[in-house]
Amino acid sequence: MPSSPSATSVPRRQKLAELISDDLKRTIIRDTLAEGDRLPNEKALMALYGCAKGTVREALMILEVEGLITLKTGPNGGAILNAPSMEPASRMLRSFLHFKTLSGGQVYQLRRLLEVEMAVSVVGLLSEEDFATLEHNINECTCHRLDDEDQRRQRFLEIEFHHVLARACPNPLLSFMCQFLNDLLHDLVVIKKAYLPERKQFDQANQHYHDGLITALREQDTERVRQLMTEHMRDAEHHMTALEMEMADQLLVTPEHLKTNH
Numbered sequence: 001m002p003s004s005p006s007a008t009s010v011p012r013r014q015k016l017a018e019l020i021s022d023d024l025k026r027t028i029i030r031d032t033l034a035e036g037d038r039l040p041n042e043k044a045l046m047a048l049y050g051c052a053k054g055t056v057r058e059a060l061m062i063l064e065v066e067g068l069i070t071l072k073t074g075p076n077g078g079a080i081l082n083a084p085s086m087e088p089a090s091r092m093l094r095s096f097l098h099f100k101t102l103s104g105g106q107v108y109q110l111r112r113l114l115e116v117e118m119a120v121s122v123v124g125l126l127s128e129e130d131f132a133t134l135e136h137n138i139n140e141c142t143c144h145r146l147d148d149e150d151q152r153r154q155r156f157l158e159i160e161f162h163h164v165l166a167r168a169c170p171n172p173l174l175s176f177m178c179q180f181l182n183d184l185l186h187d188l189v190v191i192k193k194a195y196l197p198e199r200k201q202f203d204q205a206n207q208h209y210h211d212g213l214i215t216a217l218r219e220q221d222t223e224r225v226r227q228l229m230t231e232h233m234r235d236a237e238h239h240m241t242a243l244e245m246e247m248a249d250q251l252l253v254t255p256e257h258l259k260t261n262h
């Protein structure tokens with residue numbers, strides 16, 4: 001593995017660009033800038049920080065990569081603030097985890113706790129539009145078609161149901177964590193084709209829990225929501241573990257983390 005450069009070998013300009021981007025982030029918070037607001041133009045930033053154009057551009061590019069601004073060229077161009085989105089943060093965290101060995105069981109170790117807390121936190125907060133979206137999602141899920149593409153779509157709809165709930169969560173950190181775990185599961189479906197083989201039982205169980213959750217959420221029955229989401233996560237974990245065993249059998253290799261269970 002190549003050794004990482006020591007702090008002293010990092011070019012000075014890059015360090016300066018990072019300092020400037022950090023300072024611009026503080027400015028955004030201090031001046032309570034909102035979506036669509038502009039940062040000062042390049043010339044103003046060069047004067048403000050007493051640095052070269054290249055350094056200012058680098059600092060702005062850092063903010064762009066982090067999804068905080070969009071850089072537009074032309075007479076009306078400049079650095080325009082984006083609405084904070086969780087997508088860049090989720091993507092970076094997933095990249096960080098990409099080379100680690102992460103099992104479905106480990107994802108569910110967190111999901112078992114967080115999904116329950118999240119579901120309970122949205123009791124009384126869902127709008128009629130949210131309920132309509134959830135009901136539409138269930139209706140889409142109940143079309144029992146069998147080919148691979150539909151199985152995959154079914155998995156995405158299942159994840160989307162939880163996304164709708166997570167977006168209504170009043171705790172931004174809990175909301176982020178739940179959406180992040182959903183994104184991880186989404187990646188598993190795409191990369192590991194975790195929708196194969198056909199899992200009709202899993203689909204039926206999901207539908208049962210989703211139906212029950214909507215009713216309990218409508219009735220604002222917190223204890224019922226807690227109970228149903230707890231059971232749903234336990235059941236989903238069971239299916240995920242079974243699927244991993246099948247995949248391991250297909251590969252004729254048993255992942256280390258599954259060896260002790262069977």
Ligand SMILES: [Zn+2]
Nearest residue numbers: 158161206232
């Ligand atoms: Zn579900």
